[in-house]
Amino acid sequence: MKISLINGSQKTGESNTGLILERLKGYINQSYEIKIFNCGLKQLSNETLNEIISDDVIVLIFPLFVHSIPSNTLKLLIEFENILKIQRKENLIMYTVVNNGFFEGKQNNIAFEIIKNWCEQTGVIFGGGIGQGAGEMISRTKHLPKERDLFKSLACALQILAESIELIKPMEVKYLTPNFPKFLWRFMAVRNWNSLAKSNGLTKKDILKRL
Numbered sequence: 001m002k003i004s005l006i007n008g009s010q011k012t013g014e015s016n017t018g019l020i021l022e023r024l025k026g027y028i029n030q031s032y033e034i035k036i037f038n039c040g041l042k043q044l045s046n047e048t049l050n051e052i053i054s055d056d057v058i059v060l061i062f063p064l065f066v067h068s069i070p071s072n073t074l075k076l077l078i079e080f081e082n083i084l085k086i087q088r089k090e091n092l093i094m095y096t097v098v099n100n101g102f103f104e105g106k107q108n109n110i111a112f113e114i115i116k117n118w119c120e121q122t123g124v125i126f127g128g129g130i131g132q133g134a135g136e137m138i139s140r141t142k143h144l145p146k147e148r149d150l151f152k153s154l155a156c157a158l159q160i161l162a163e164s165i166e167l168i169k170p171m172e173v174k175y176l177t178p179n180f181p182k183f184l185w186r187f188m189a190v191r192n193w194n195s196l197a198k199s200n201g202l203t204k205k206d207i208l209k210r211l
Helices: 015-029 046-055 071-086 105-122 152-167 183-200
Strands: 002-007 034-040 059-065 095-099 123-131 174-176
Touching: 002 046, 002 152, 015 034, 015 059, 015 095, 015 152, 059 152, 071 105, 071 123, 095 105, 095 152, 105 123, 105 174, 105 183, 123 152, 152 174
Parallel strands: 002 034, 002 059, 059 095, 095 123, 123 174
Antiparallel strands: none
């Protein structure tokens, strides 16, 4: 089986999307041919796009941007669609993992609707996937021991995703929140935003201004 894992993050260094991708890769049977692609700021070549389309499984992983898909990932989907209009591929399935900065994973539902509609338009099988909330915490908690992992539900969902990939079978979209009190997440988020604003020469008053 040939599997393409696509990192849709625009970050060139370490990203939460990349960390999720690596976790998923660890659950997939290593006897399969697994390829990793990054569709960040540099677009993939036509040769690479055709190579991905020829695989059995695509897993698209990206961060949520304004309740939707990042522009670079959207451009990738458009390019895939243009190829699929010419050479329709039977039994190609695409799974999706979306992480967002909100607490609730359900905030990813619009992005999943877009992916589902794209699949219907192109003839690609919608494989479902995972919508993870509080994605910004993934990199900040990656060194915690397993017994204190705030994303245990994500680990279980990634294992289910890996099993679905092996069977080439769609799974239900799972919307997840971290194993962490929401009020503490909000406190930490506000403190981080204030710190980031200060480093950019802004004050708390500037943040609260309305346009």
